[in-house]
Amino acid sequence: QKEVEQNSGPLSVPEGAIASLNCTYSDRGSQSFFWYRQYSGKSPELIMSIYSNGDKEDGRFTAQLNKASQYVSLLIRDSQPSDSATYLCAVGSGGYQKVTFGTGTKLQVIP
Amino acid sequence: GAVVSQHPSWVICKSGTSVKIECRSLDFQATTMFWYRQFPKQSLMLMATSNEGSKATYEQGVEKDKFLINHASLTLSTLTVTSAHPEDSSFYICSVRDSTDTQYFGPGTRLTVL
Numbered sequence: 001q002k003e004v005e006q007n008s009g010p011l012s013v014p015e016g017a018i019a020s021l022n023c024t025y026s027d028r029g030s031q032s033f034f035w036y037r038q039y040s041g042k043s044p045e046l047i048m049s050i051y052s053n054g055d056k057e058d059g060r061f062t063a064q065l066n067k068a069s070q071y072v073s074l075l076i077r078d079s080q081p082s083d084s085a086t087y088l089c090a091v092g093s094g095g096y097q098k099v100t101f102g103t104g105t106k107l108q109v110i111p
Numbered sequence: 112g113a114v115v116s117q118h119p120s121w122v123i124c125k126s127g128t129s130v131k132i133e134c135r136s137l138d139f140q141a142t143t144m145f146w147y148r149q150f151p152k153q154s155l156m157l158m159a160t161s162n163e164g165s166k167a168t169y170e171q172g173v174e175k176d177k178f179l180i181n182h183a184s185l186t187l188s189t190l191t192v193t194s195a196h197p198e199d200s201s202f203y204i205c206s207v208r209d210s211t212d213t214q215y216f217g218p219g220t221r222l223t224v225l
Contacts, residue, residue, distance in 0.1 A: 031212070032211065032212040034213065034214070042218070043216040043217060043218050044204075045216070046213065046214075046215065049211065088154075090214070094212060099212060099214055101154065101157075104154055
């Protein structure tokens with residue numbers, strides 16, 4: 001069974017700091033990796049996707065992928081209180097197979 | 112990314128009645144849509160994969176006769192909760208997937224069964 005593991009948190013960081021969210025996955029054949037943000041009472045929204053090893057930056061967000069270690073992370077620079085949400089890691093194996101979601105990490109940015 | 116709508120955004124019904132939730136892909140032809148359920152403070156749970164023109168694939172433990180899914184076109188999938196009970200009260204979310212495996216979620220439907 002394919003698994004995606006995340007620390008449930010909460011992860012508390014002060015405003016302006018870097019928040020680091022981590023995710024590990026079990027399927028070595030995984031090809032696509034996603035980070036979603038979910039505010040309380042709302043549906044998930046896509047933040048970033050990453051498909052190859054290394055870093056991918058988009059504004060204050062950086063996704064990092066290490067397929068050898070089966071590890072994907074999301075860094076949020078200059079964290080803002082509005083970043084307080086649950087962050088979901090999702091992993092896909094391609095070929096139109098199901099994408100597996102982690103249980104999410106709750107992030108709290110303290111003003 | 113794809114834009115997905117759901118209707119209604121919330122619904123309250125009496126126990127024993129059936130409720131239909133619509134999921135529309137507004138700008139993307141979705142051969143596959145997904146239905147999730149999320150209880151308060153819990154993670155997303157995939158209920159079923161909806162395939163256009165064919166039967167849905169249900170996850171283990173999800174009753175196909177209770178949660179009827181119809182995917183009659185490339186832009187519309189419906190989930191009908193039959194004979195709803197209070198324990199079916201939850202947040203139901205659909206999503207579509209594009210060719211890069213990326214899923215785009217609808218805004219969700221909050222169901223409350225009295």
